[in-house]
Amino acid sequence: MRHEETIFSGFGGQGALFAGQLLAYSGMAEDLHVTWIPSYGPEMRGGTANCTVIVSEMEIGAPIIRHPTAAVVLNLPSMEKYEPLVKPGGVLVVNTSLVDIESERDDIRVIALPASDIAEELGNARMANVVALGALIEATGLVDFETVEQQLEEHLSERQREWLKPNKKALHEGAARAKSE
Amino acid sequence: MAKELLKGNVAFAEAAVRNGLEAYFGYPITPQSEGLEHLSGRLIEEGRVFLQAESEVAAINMVYGAACAGVRVMTSTSGPGLALMAEGLSYIAGSEVPVVIVNMMRGGPGLGNIQPAQADYNFMTKSAGHGDFRPLVLAPSSVQEIIDMVGLAFELAEKYRTLVMIAGDGSIGQMMESAELPPMQPVRETRPDWAVTGAKGREKNVITSLALGAENLERLNLRLQEKLAEVKANEVRYQTYDTDDADLLLIAYGTVGRICTSVVREARKAGIKVGLLRPQTLWPFAEDKIRELAEQARGVLVVEMSAGQMLEDVERAVAGAAPIRFHGRLGGVVPMVDEIMADLKKLDAETK
Missing domain, CATH: 3.40.50.920 (Rossmann fold)
Structure with a gap:
């Protein structure tokens, strides 16, 4: 059964919330139940921003969870907070460009990739969120890549249109790195 | 209508527009401000009334006025704002006009914080203002349910000429979920016969919560109690x-x-x-x-x-x-x- 409870977390501006929305839109496009809920405290400004995305074949009860089945951590504070919380058997995607510690967990699948550097090579470090999302989807098989590409087309804002192709590349590059991990 | 990924605040606001909301008066407060923001665009687009008042006190009295004129009207707020509205809520109840209020509850007491909470329960169900009255209080648990409850809230408010509150919380307001909006309904063209619309050619209507003389006011209260008893008998939902x-x-x-x-x-x-x-x-x-x-x-x-x-x-x-x-x-x-x-x-x- 397809069911994943994912936390996306990073500095404000790294696009953790957008990557989460992209996953939620993709789940919805595949007729799955989805919830997306951000942390919205004022204490988060300038600090970490995170969101919880649940995508499931079942109707979703609790939209907020303590132990995610997957976590995407784009910076060090996010790594420190969420690495210990991932459920055994779960997936952790780490942006090693900004996280210089390694996970000590041996009961989860850790995908460590320099997402910001990969994104920069593709033209803009700000696509690190999509690189990481590609790795997550490769590891979980939650939705089809085609669906995510479609949702990128629909939800990338007008002024970011020129970044559509690079974002698609970023998605697949993340997936390729995850596969080789 | 197809399913969309909607934030609770935007969902209740758009649902209100589609249910023929004619006027909104409000004042921003987290965690419900996206609702007000959405209406600031949509109501103007539809040629209806949106007004950001100078305070919640002003907003609720504008809502009261519009309701007296038989206009489908609402406001939305969160705890501290609702507290400022308490006087107006009581006048609305005493005047028996239909009003819908969304309260996205946040942490209190005082300024508290903007995280989700449910500590306005007693305030909303038991003591929304001075005097003997109770609002009808609906409690959604999902984005879809708050959409559905907006339509229900207008229906019940107008059926009983009463105050209806939707008790959301920060989580319902901030969460995005797949949900379906209702089709666009036209704005009502007629006004209820009790509304203050200009008395040319008919007996004048008087809407007030002032009832001088103890027996006079007791009669008004007994009528209110009778109505509340009817609400209690017919509108329990779970x-x-x-x-x-x-x-x-x-x-x-x-x-x-x-x-x-x-x-x-x-x-x-x-x-x-x-x-x-x-x-x-x-x-x-x-x-x-x-x-x-x-x-x-x-x-x-x-x-x-x-x-x-x-x-x-x-x-x-x-x-x-x-x-x-x-x-x-x-x-x-x-x-x-x-x-x-x-x-x-x-x-x-x-x-x-």
């Missing part, structure tokens, strides 16, 4: 989950209500026969159904994001039929499935 064979009964509403659906799922997997009653109206309250379910149960667990406000209504309804335990989180902390499970297991062991 949803039950797996209660048929339940040994233990969970009672929770709103965000906590949906969290408890996960608890039911997990508890059943662990072999604990638990059911859930989720009130969809906080007033009137599902006291008869709760009493009936409690009589078949070994124990009851009430879960709230408050220090135990609905708990008192549950205690009154259960009236000793089963032992009651309480799990409450305060100040904007959302209870998690595992901590509720722990209390449920304790209750299970205690009542075996």
